[in-house]
Amino acid sequence: MASKAEGRRARKNQFGVKGGVIPPSSQVIHFSPAQWEEFIEAACRLRPLEGLVRYAFVKRLGGAGDGGRDVEARLDTTLTQDRWDLYQAKHYATGLTPTNAFPELAKFFQQLEAKTYPRPRYYLFCAPKGVGNDLGNMINNPSEFKRRFLSDWRQGKTGFKGRSAELTAPLAKLINEFDFAKIRECQTRDLIEWHALDRSAHHELFGMEAQRQNDPDAPASLSPDEHVYVEQLLKAYGEQCGQLLTSDDVMAPGRYQEHFQDQRTLFYCAEGLKIFSRDLYGEEEFDDLLAMVRKGIRPLVNSPSLRTGLERLDKGTSEVSKLRVDDSVLASKLRPGDLPGTCHHLVNRGQLSWVK
Structure with missing residues (x-):
């Protein structure tokens, strides 16, 4: 049986929520879109990667002219095909739907065709309340995801108008050749976990109180x-x-x-x-x-x-x-x-x- 002293030593120091402060998973819901992008950028800078300590380069690009990439995270210092991850920040009060996601994907494929940037390793949707069931089911079934996306675009459901809404043959070919398994959800709990690796910054942002045992x-x-x-x-x-x-x-x-x-x-x-x-x-x-x-x-x-x-x-x-x-x-x-x-x-x- 453990002694009283051994029991005390077994307790681990941790961060706890201050009185009146809501948990980080609830706080991010109240972020502005810009704050959400900044949070994703900070979390990505700390994300542990298999075989690497961190990304070599992380930059927030959200805003006009971002080419459909809110945060660009590179595995190498240069922007190279399949050696970077694209984080798309969508801040809505509900889970992400195909209606929210498809216009962003359409913009993404147009930028790939225009060679604005090379093909990423992964395209990651980041939403405080995650993806909804419809979009989540498609992400888990890449072939159905691709079929539904192309079908909706042909039916004019991308939200684009005029010439920008046209699904050209070269663009359709590019989409058909793209592996939709590369399109994934980046869960909020993972972003919070990565951000927490910088304990001081996490403490400061979310009002977490250090508890000494x-x-x-x-x-x-x-x-x-x-x-x-x-x-x-x-x-x-x-x-x-x-x-x-x-x-x-x-x-x-x-x-x-x-x-x-x-x-x-x-x-x-x-x-x-x-x-x-x-x-x-x-x-x-x-x-x-x-x-x-x-x-x-x-x-x-x-x-x-x-x-x-x-x-x-x-x-x-x-x-x-x-x-x-x-x-x-x-x-x-x-x-x-x-x-x-x-x-x-x-x-x-x-x-x-x-x-x-």
Whole structure:
């Protein structure tokens, strides 16, 4: 049976919806068409691709003269046939229908015939409420999709008028040769998932609140990750008492036991902050916070007026909580032991020392 402490460690930091804020899947329904295109562009920049880390180039083109492509996402830096994806943004209050989709597809095929751009790898419809049943069934049956599209165009159901409505023989040939399996739905939940890979931007856009769970407790036995800062503590204690001390000495009942365990508790408070940063923002945010602390605390710790390692330790861990670290994204989630604990993390990285 798991202990209480193990149960706390098992809980994962996460983003939660602030009070009064609706979930992202509901918020995107209220975006303007331009905001929807911008959101798709941002999500595509972060989309993980099989065999690639990201798209090589992503650009929003929505508006007049876009040639029927709202967002262009390339697998290579150059625009090459079958090496880019076309994202078509359609923002409607209901699911996308053939009536909504066919005019865009007609424009797309006219641009392919005019060689405005090469054939894409995929043509992706993006709609906040997805595609409706009729269009969805066609997407799942490419041959029927093609037949219905050509039939509707011949019956004048594309929404075009005049010469632009004409389905010429070369255009019909191009459409017949096109693989309609390349026309797909890009689901809103996928766009949200990709966008969430930039945790800070996702948090900012949707009003998501970072929720920090309980910090890990200091384990009964020393972890290999504690080696460097513990050695510095042992040197500081040894300097004061005039003899070499081991970790067993200070973990046993005696003069230094409580102080040593308190320092380990501080280390694990900051370890909890490090895990929180890693889970929601990336470890670089914790690294940036350590850099702020180092700049602020080193001049105090290195003061010539401090003669012993314990004096430097006490000065550093007591004064560090007075530092202003408002520029850090982690600032709003700091707990009382976090900043003192970062001192031990700096020692662990060789960027601070108590005994000279």
